Amino acid sequence: MNYAIIGFGTVGQALARAFARQNIEVAVASRRPPEALAPQAKAIGPTVVPTTLQEAIQADIIFLAVPFEQHREVARSLANWQGKTIVDAMNGFGVSSAVVAKAFPGARLVKGFNHLAARTLATDPRVQGGRRVVFLSSDDEGAAAPVAALAEQLGFAPVHLGKFEEGGALVQARADKSWGPLIFQDLFKQEA
Template identity: 70%
Template sequence: MSYAIIGFGKIGQALAHAFARKNIDVTVASRRPPEALEPQARAIGPTVVARSLQKALEADTIMLAVPFEQHREVAKILPSWKDKTVIDAMNSQAPLVEMDGLLSSAFAAKAFIGARFVKAFNHLIAATLATDPVVEGGHRVVFLSSDAEDATAPVAALARQLGFAPVKLGKLDEGGALVHARGHVWGPFIFQDLFKKET
């Protein structure tokens, strides 16, 4: 399984730190050329490699950490997203009226035709996401939601591999609503730094 993080701002770099802690290879890319990202990627760890957007999108699992309004630009790069898992770590402050009344992930998913689309890793601020998720005998919780039945299991497995405790919330318009940013209204789990104790 290959992984890529698209977007290398605070959230993208926080996710890269999570991969580096576990020595898991991950490609990072943004609208900037890879050579502009290389110094920061190298500083995070040897398993974090900067590549072009086109090359990064060859990965099996794509983590979207771009500003929400840029997701359609990313979606247009590939003619088909079939067999790809897309993890939506974005949040939107756009009003619902601008998203056809849909929650942000449901709206974004329409651009990634054929992809297995999962909302995850979006409810924590970057500074928290970048730190070790293993704390005092517990694991920091990551919430997952998706309309694709087979999509959450591999993302949950990745979350565990990175040291998090995945909690499935159901579909995007059900449990997923708990972790969505909608306009200036935040889902009740946004910014909640929760831990799951090992049993």
Template identity: 60%
Template sequence: MVVGRRSDPAPTQDRRSTMSYAIIGFGNIGRALAKAFARNGIEVTVATTRDPESFAAAAAAIGPKVIAKTLAEAVKADVIFLAVRFEAHPDVAKALPTWQGKTVVDVTNAYGVPPEELGGQPSSKFVARAFRRARLVKGFNHLGAAVLAQDPALHGGRRVVFLASDDDEAAAQIGTLAENLGFAPIKLGGLSEGGLLVQARGKSWGHLIFKDLVQFD
């Protein structure tokens, strides 16, 4: 395990009471994210393309504030975690004609997708095109589901999550949320800059993917 030290103070603003959250995808990663919300008493909607009754019991078992809803209902949230297979993201994007006013957190990994299919772009840039006018942040994708599901408080420190975005305000918003979920956010800059460190390309992984770091105050 790699250990780091933070020098900047944690954000003091807590917007949990004013923002709404949803996780699209209820596989291993979606459930791991739901556990983070439940652990901190933050309400979150979970949705798939299936009838929510088919996974409502599993959602409730994670915590009373993890609520199964339809995809159409879930995308009304302010912040939406995209925790589906990379190939499935266009289907989710069709749920709204425009994503203006939404922040989408891209948790997908495009491993194995030929770069030419993405037009040579970083995968998150490709995702951003599908989610028209959304503010997109790449994040929470570099950890495996089993690690992401664990309590991020470790040895007196906090597990790191990496964030990248071309929108500084959106990155700050998700950084605050990451703090509220107990993680230590580290911003990597733009999607085509430091963000490349957490994006798969073809059959190679970004250098920071699977790196399990802990940050100490």
């Protein structure tokens, strides 16, 4: 299994730190060339590999950490996303991840890692005798399982909220410019 993060702003870099902490290789790409990302990637760790967008979209699991209005531009990079799992880590006001899923034909889409502020997401998820929770939702039951397994590997405690319009609505920005009740909640799961 290989991984990529598309978007290397604060959220993309926070996700990269999670991979680096566990020595898991992850490709990072943005609209900037790989050499422009190299200094930040190197500062995070040797497993963070700057690459082109075309190389990054070859990964099995791809974190989408771009500003919401740029997701369609990324989606046009590939005609068919069959076999890819996209993790929607964006926050678009009033738009369900079901809309994002339509932009990536053939992909399995999971909403996740979006409810934590980037500075919190960047820190070690093992705190206070437990692990920081990340919420996941998907209309594809099987898509959430490998993302949950990866979240565990990264040190997080995944909590599956169900489908986008059900539990997923708890962690999305709403049309009235307000947030779902679980967004920005920094919750922990105690170790047994």
